[in-house]
Amino acid sequence: KSLIPKVNGNSHEQAGSLKIEKRGKYYVIHLDGKVQKGNSEEVDSVKTKYNYHSHPEAAYHIHNCEIGFPSRDDYITFLDGFFKYNTNFHIIAAVEGVYILKINPCVINKLREFYNKLTNKDQEKFIELIDKWADKNINLSKTGLKRSTGKKAPDGTNIKDEHTYIEFVNNVLFNKMTVSGQKIELNAPVFDIVYQSWETVENKVPFVFTAHVQNGQ
Numbered sequence: 001k002s003l004i005p006k007v008n009g010n011s012h013e014q015a016g017s018l019k020i021e022k023r024g025k026y027y028v029i030h031l032d033g034k035v036q037k038g039n040s041e042e043v044d045s046v047k048t049k050y051n052y053h054s055h056p057e058a059a060y061h062i063h064n065c066e067i068g069f070p071s072r073d074d075y076i077t078f079l080d081g082f083f084k085y086n087t088n089f090h091i092i093a094a095v096e097g098v099y100i101l102k103i104n105p106c107v108i109n110k111l112r113e114f115y116n117k118l119t120n121k122d123q124e125k126f127i128e129l130i131d132k133w134a135d136k137n138i139n140l141s142k143t144g145l146k147r148s149t150g151k152k153a154p155d156g157t158n159i160k161d162e163h164t165y166i167e168f169v170n171n172v173l174f175n176k177m178t179v180s181g182q183k184i185e186l187n188a189p190v191f192d193i194v195y196q197s198w199e200t201v202e203n204k205v206p207f208v209f210t211a212h213v214q215n216g217q
Contacts, residue, residue, distance in 0.1 A: 001198060003035070003054040004095055011058035012037050018050035018091070026206055029091075045077045047084070052091040060095060065142040068094035069165045070101060072139040075191060076131045079103075083115050083123070089209045096162060097197040104192045105210035107174075114184040122180045129177055130190075137172050138191075140165075162195045169193050 003014045019032035029050070036046070046053075055068040070092050078101045081087035092099040103111065115123055137154055145151045150160030157168045169191055176185035194207045 001093065001201075003093055004056050011056055013054055013056060013059075015046050015053035016051065017046050017048040018052055020050060045081060047081065047087075049086055049088050050090075051081070051087065052093060055092060055094040057095050063141075063143045063145075065145040066147050067142065067145055067159075067162060067165065068092075068096065069140075069142065069162065070099050070193070071142075072131075072134050075101065075134055075138065076127065079130060079190070080127055083112070083127075088211050097195060098201055099162075100194040100196070100207055100209075102192045102194070102209050104189050107186050107188050107190060108210055110184070110186060111190070114182070118179060118182060122182070126177075126179045129179065133174065133177070138169055162197075166193055166195045 014035050014037050016035045017032040019030050020027040021030060032048075032050075045051075053074075060066065060068060074090075074092060078087060078090040081090065082103055088102070090101040092101065115126060118126060140151065140153050140159060145159070147160050150158040150164070153159050153165075153168045155168065155172070157164065159165045159168060170189055170193060172189055172191075174186045174188065174190045176183060176187075178184075196205065196207065
């Protein structure tokens with residue numbers, strides 16, 4: 001929360017790695033290592049299993065908006081990290097709370113199996129095609145978005161708060177795609193996103209994610 005100053009503070013996005021520690025039947029999340037700074041619009045991705053970046057309060061002024069949900073690029077960067085670095089979840093710390101990006105557990109294995117059988121060149125092509133799919137289906141500009149009026153998502157849903165946004169993303173279906181003759185058909189959402197207000201976070205309310213084991217890790 002300290003990475004999102006509301007007055008006279010840092011206006012840059014920041015990012016870093018997270019670690020999880022087993023405590024009883026739950027895992028507890030901690031910051032892990034140095035915080036890296038970007039600029040007011042973006043920050044380099046962190047290549048770890050669990051990571052985060054911030055959407056600083058200054059960005060809300062730049063875009064004249066009241067909600068700081070993930071951008072289209074945030075989803076693609078997370079998905080790229082899922083394939084290349086086994087990123088299990090990515091947290092976006094915003095003024096209103098945190099958005100936790102995950103892969104829909106129903107499609108994790110199918111997605112990874114498809115990606116792994118592609119050549120390196122086709123893997124990059126697959127990410128590019130999903131980027132285009134996301135641009136058409138989940139991309140929503142925050143510029144000018146006010147809670148009182150909302151803004152139309154690609155499917156026509158009026159997004160006016162965190163909850164309508166979460167419901168929208170979690171119901172966007174990924175049907176099928178062909179990459180160099182290889183076809184994948186999911187007929188299910190790719191992303192599974194959770195929102196928690198800062199009050200919820202501070203009360204240590206848990207969230208569920210599916211860990212994908214890769215090379216025994």
